[in-house]
Amino acid sequence: MKIIRxxxxxxxxxxxxxxxxxxxAVVPTMGALHAGHLSLVEVARxxxxxxxxxxxxxxxxxxxxxxxDRYPRTEEQDAEKLAPYAVDxxxxxxxxxxxxxxxxTNVHVAGLTEDLEGAHRPGHFDGVATxxxxxxxxxxxxxxxxxxxxxxxxxxxxRLSEDLDIETEVLGxxxxxxxxxxxxxSRNVRLSAQDxxxxxxxxxxxxxxxxxxxxxxxKRVVLNSAKAQIERAGFDTVxxxxxxxxxxxxxxxxxxxxxxxxxxxxxxxxxxxxxIPV
Numbered sequence: 001m002k003i004i005r006x007x008x009x010x011x012x013x014x015x016x017x018x019x020x021x022x023x024x025a026v027v028p029t030m031g032a033l034h035a036g037h038l039s040l041v042e043v044a045r046x047x048x049x050x051x052x053x054x055x056x057x058x059x060x061x062x063x064x065x066x067x068x069d070r071y072p073r074t075e076e077q078d079a080e081k082l083a084p085y086a087v088d089x090x091x092x093x094x095x096x097x098x099x100x101x102x103x104x105t106n107v108h109v110a111g112l113t114e115d116l117e118g119a120h121r122p123g124h125f126d127g128v129a130t131x132x133x134x135x136x137x138x139x140x141x142x143x144x145x146x147x148x149x150x151x152x153x154x155x156x157x158x159r160l161s162e163d164l165d166i167e168t169e170v171l172g173x174x175x176x177x178x179x180x181x182x183x184x185x186s187r188n189v190r191l192s193a194q195d196x197x198x199x200x201x202x203x204x205x206x207x208x209x210x211x212x213x214x215x216x217x218x219k220r221v222v223l224n225s226a227k228a229q230i231e232r233a234g235f236d237t238v239x240x241x242x243x244x245x246x247x248x249x250x251x252x253x254x255x256x257x258x259x260x261x262x263x264x265x266x267x268x269x270x271x272x273x274x275x276i277p278v
Contacts, residue, residue, distance in 0.1 A: 001082060002089045007097050007138045010052075013089060014140055022049035026141035026168070028132060031055040032072040033081050036176035036184035040145040041085045043173050047143045053082060054091040054135055056098060060127030072186065091139070098134055107133050109163070112156045112249060116262060117273070120239050128153055129160050136161065136168045144168050149175040149183045151260060151275045152249060175274075177203070183274045195268035201233035202274050206261050209241075210278045213255060219243055230265055239264040239271075243278065 004010050017024055025048035027040045037053075044051045055078060062068040079090060106126050112118075113125035136144065144161075146154040151172075158170040176184045181203035182196075191199060209226040213219055227238045244251060246258040255278065262275040 001079070001087045003079065004089055004091050005094055005097070007093065010089070010091055010138055017050050018140075023143070024048055024050045024052065024139065024141045025143045025145065026052045026054060026135065026139045027145050028054045028056075028135050030057045030071065030186070031078050032074050032186040032189075033078045034184050034186065036147055036149065038081060038085065039176050040147060040173050041082065041087060043171060044143070044145045045086060047145075047171065048141075050088045051086070052089045052091055052139050052141065053087050054093070054139070056093055056131065056135070058098075058127055058131040059095075060099075060130055061124050062127070063121050063124055070190075072189070091135075093138075098131060106130055107160065109156050109160050112152065112159060115249065116240055116242065116244075117152050117264065120264065125153070125156055129156060132157050133160060133164065133166070136166050141168050143171055145171050145173050147175060148172050149185065149274065151262060155247075155249065183272075185272065187270055187272065190270045192268055195234070195270070198234040199267055199272065201230055201235070202263060202265060202272060203276075205229050205233075206263060206274060206276050210261055210276055213243065213261075213278055219253070230263075234267070236266040236268070239266065241265075246277065 002013065025044035027044050029037050041051060041053060055075060057071050057073065059068055075092060082090060107129040108126050109129050118125050146157055148154060154172045161168050161170050178184060180200040182188065182199045205226045209222050212222045223241050227241050230238050241263045244260050244262060246260045252259045259278040260275050261278050264271065264273045
């Protein structure tokens with residue numbers, strides 16, 4: 001696995017693959033890799049001859065400077081985790097390779113970014129869209145793998161690629177969970193032992209709510225009850241728990257099309273998100 005830090009070196013390597021007619025996949029990450037990330041690498045390998053994993057802790061998608069400072073930087077351990085997966089290149093760009101002096105462009109995807117995560121994290125999705133556009137153009141990947149745990153982000157990236165005619169197909173990959181149901185996330189390591197024991201209640205209540213909605217129960221009653229149960233389990237607060245259209249995240253009044261239950265809640269000061277199909 002080659003470790004690359006400049007876009008020039010990346011392009012040189014990428015050109016050699018293009019010359020051979022090889023298909024390339026990219027898995028964009030911010031590092032602190034866990035089994036969820038590694039599952040994306042496995043999917044990428046199934047869809048391409050060459051696989052690039054990127055690690056870049058993107059300052060533009062953090063609303064809170066403290067969160068940016070606390071985000072784990074574990075490049076050496078991440079490289080060790082990737083070693084068994086036949087990754088061809090680990091792209092770890094320095095900040096100037098993404099945001100050089102004078103950088104003045106901001107990518108905004110309208111509609112999908114104003115609600116849910118967008119409402120609670122102003123500017124976050126602009127940061128995501130900007131860095132993903134840069135990484136897609138730098139890697140020129142044929143396919144990119146994103147986890148469905150960040151469902152709104154996945155839809156945003158897919159819309160970005162389609163709208164800007166970027167020839168990178170965006171694949172949504174299933175959420176990887178711990179044995180107790182908690183969605184894997186780099187944030188989970190910040191949970192205390194007590195809070196870690198409480199955290200699976202998020203998935204438990206999503207499942208109960210989805211079952212009730214499928215059986216025809218009143219959506220508002222079900223969601224209000226689920227919010228109360230999550231807080232009763234020990235969560236600090238539920239920021240949102242919504243039933244939305246699976247394709248565009250518009251509000252769903254009746255279960256007459258594929259839908260998604262999405263939740264964000266805070267536990268011990270750690271913000272957790274999750275979602276499931278309905």
